[in-house]
Amino acid sequence: MGDYTAxxxxxxxxxxxxxxxxxxxxxxxxxxxxxxRINCAVEFLDRHVAEGRGGRTLFVTPDGDVSxxxxxxxxxxxxxxxxxxxxxxxxxxxxxxSANNPTMTAAxxxxxxxxxxxxxxxxxxxxxxxxxxxxxxxxxxxxxxARLADEMEKTRARTPILERIVHFTTDAxxxxxxxxxxxxxxFAAVDTARDDVCLIGFTSGTTGEPKGTMHFHRDMLAxxxxxxxxxxxxxxxxxxxxxxxxxFTFGLGGLVLFPMRVGASAVLLETATxxxxxxxxxxxxxxxxxxxxxxxxxxxxxxxGRDLSSLRKCVxxxxxxxxxxxxxxxxxxxxxxxxxxxxxxMLHIFISATLDEIRPGATGKVVPGYQARVVGPDGExxxxxxxxxxxxxxxxxxxxLADGRQRxxxxxxxxxxxxxxxxxxxxxxxxxxxxxxxxxxxxxNIAGPEVEAALLSHPAVAECGVVAQPDPDRGAIxxxxxxxxxxxxxxxxxxxxxxDHVKAEIAPYKYPRAVEYVSALPRTDTGKLKRHELRxxxxxxxxxxxxRGAA
Ligand code: 3UK
Numbered sequence: 001m002g003d004y005t006a007x008x009x010x011x012x013x014x015x016x017x018x019x020x021x022x023x024x025x026x027x028x029x030x031x032x033x034x035x036x037r038i039n040c041a042v043e044f045l046d047r048h049v050a051e052g053r054g055g056r057t058l059f060v061t062p063d064g065d066v067s068x069x070x071x072x073x074x075x076x077x078x079x080x081x082x083x084x085x086x087x088x089x090x091x092x093x094x095x096x097x098s099a100n101n102p103t104m105t106a107a108x109x110x111x112x113x114x115x116x117x118x119x120x121x122x123x124x125x126x127x128x129x130x131x132x133x134x135x136x137x138x139x140x141x142x143x144x145x146a147r148l149a150d151e152m153e154k155t156r157a158r159t160p161i162l163e164r165i166v167h168f169t170t171d172a173x174x175x176x177x178x179x180x181x182x183x184x185x186x187f188a189a190v191d192t193a194r195d196d197v198c199l200i201g202f203t204s205g206t207t208g209e210p211k212g213t214m215h216f217h218r219d220m221l222a223x224x225x226x227x228x229x230x231x232x233x234x235x236x237x238x239x240x241x242x243x244x245x246x247x248f249t250f251g252l253g254g255l256v257l258f259p260m261r262v263g264a265s266a267v268l269l270e271t272a273t274x275x276x277x278x279x280x281x282x283x284x285x286x287x288x289x290x291x292x293x294x295x296x297x298x299x300x301x302x303x304x305g306r307d308l309s310s311l312r313k314c315v316x317x318x319x320x321x322x323x324x325x326x327x328x329x330x331x332x333x334x335x336x337x338x339x340x341x342x343x344x345x346m347l348h349i350f351i352s353a354t355l356d357e358i359r360p361g362a363t364g365k366v367v368p369g370y371q372a373r374v375v376g377p378d379g380e381x382x383x384x385x386x387x388x389x390x391x392x393x394x395x396x397x398x399x400x401l402a403d404g405r406q407r408x409x410x411x412x413x414x415x416x417x418x419x420x421x422x423x424x425x426x427x428x429x430x431x432x433x434x435x436x437x438x439x440x441x442x443x444x445n446i447a448g449p450e451v452e453a454a455l456l457s458h459p460a461v462a463e464c465g466v467v468a469q470p471d472p473d474r475g476a477i478x479x480x481x482x483x484x485x486x487x488x489x490x491x492x493x494x495x496x497x498x499x500d501h502v503k504a505e506i507a508p509y510k511y512p513r514a515v516e517y518v519s520a521l522p523r524t525d526t527g528k529l530k531r532h533e534l535r536x537x538x539x540x541x542x543x544x545x546x547x548r549g550a551a
Pocket of ligand 1: 203248249250251316317318319320321339340341342343344345347348349363417418419431434526
């Protein structure tokens with residue numbers, strides 16, 4: 001790391017992990033050799049206007065379109081409010097609370113252009129969670145969509161650190177828009193170092209103290225110049241759409257950074273339920289879609305008579321994409337979904353596949369610029385085809401904000417994502433499970449997601465989650481929670497049918513000995529199955545066998 005920093009408030013630098021706990025960083029690709037001083041807002045935004053692309057559409061929303069030049073003027077005015085009225089100093093953290101929309105995105109770039117550090121938060125977060133983030137990142141200023149003001153005010157009551165909240169999407173006299181109205185529309189970007197922190201992304205983990213992952217200006221560019229440029233390969237005429245919140249780095253990359261890197265456009269939706277997403281795809285005719293495996297499955301059930309013909313590329317991440325979901329989507333739309341594993345710590349996707357290299361059921365190959373391997377308990381690479389822990393390194397990597405868990409995520413310079421994988425002789429990575437989610441039954445290791453994929457290929461199953469249920473004889477048994485398609489009923493016959501189906505699809509010892517029908521599965525705000533909650537259900541069952549009415 002260079003010595004130069006534009007930060008006058010050195011909180012982020014002071015709280016980076018010690019250098020000897022950093023992962024190794026790789027900058028082998030020419031694209032990754034950024035100048036020492038760079039402000040990523042200039043690269044993502046100003047450059048397009050300077051090069052004559054200001055008139056091109058950047059964001060498409062139900063309230064109208066926003067061009068690159070219009071967006072730049074908004075960002076500049078907002079940056080002036082931050083610096084001139086609100087006293088922002090380079091290095092200060094600013095919390096942003098909003099659903100996905102252009103104003104939120106302008107806030108993100110205004111903070112970054114002014115040398116600040118953006119801390120985006122998901123609209124669903126409550127005051128307890130917001131206060132934990134404020135305390136951890138020492139955030140004094142928040143920019144909040146006026147429609148989400150309540151929980152923000154409650155947050156202020158919980159922490160003395162948060163001094164000021166300014167609302168946007170309001171015509172209030174002290175609101176952001178009113179303050180911006182009087183400002184000139186130019187603003188000189190702060191001359192930040194490529195390794196100044198510009199974003200703190202909090203992990204979507206549901207238990208314990210939140211982990212803040214720190215990302216530099218160069219990281220924001222690096223994810224575009226590796227995964228997006230080499231694997232996704234968008235062009236300026238692409239139009240992106242998707243459901244993940246921008247506070248989740250999956251959404252930030254897919255809906256903002258990747259389109260902006262190439263001068264393309266994106267549809268921003270404040271609510272992106274499967275129904276809304278489907279409507280918006282028909283209405284705005286995007287070419288690239290970013291969403292979760294669950295959303296692809298939900299949309300599949302609603303496709304009759306709908307028109308998705310504008311879509312060229314579909315990206316899935318956040319959870320494993322089961323092969324049956326891939327197959328069904330391909331059969332229905334002709335599109336081959338591009339799976340990709342990413343992590344908040346790594347900022348974005350590091351294993352995926354180009355359209356012509358996809359192997360359904362596998363996550364893909366390591367993204368150019370990254371290295372990945374599968375390691376055993378001692379950290380040594382396991383033989384090809386054997387199961388072990390995924391280790392990865394590249395231009396981005398884990399730097400937790402003041403957190404002892406750094407030592408667990410980064411070992412010997414490699415990022416350990418907590419996932420169990422195997423790699424085949426062609427270099428394809430096959431996801432097994434989260435390492436702490438493996439089911440051990442009668443001495444066998446069983447990966448829940450493999451059983452889930454087998455169940456999903458049965459026509460009656462809409463969604464399912466498979467976890468360990470404690471068992472006095474076997475240690476644990478495989479327990480499946482199943483959501484059925486609308487026209488199906490769960491009874492003993494169907495249970496037998498599902499069990500036989502799994503036995504025919506994969507090794508019979510993996511079949512779910514217990515099956516329970518539920519109306520929905522517990523999911524996190526980023527759409528991941530809450531396996532720990534399913535395990536808690538399964539544990540209660542052992543104590544009170546009939547409590548949840550197991551089939
Ligand atoms: C799991 C996957 C199998 C895996 C993310 C793309 O999900 C993202 O970040 P998170 O920090 O979670 C990371 C963990 O999620 N996972 C993600 N993608 C896949 N498992 N197949 C996949 N395709 O356990 C990983 O360690 O919430 C995803 C881009 C940016 C992101 N932050």
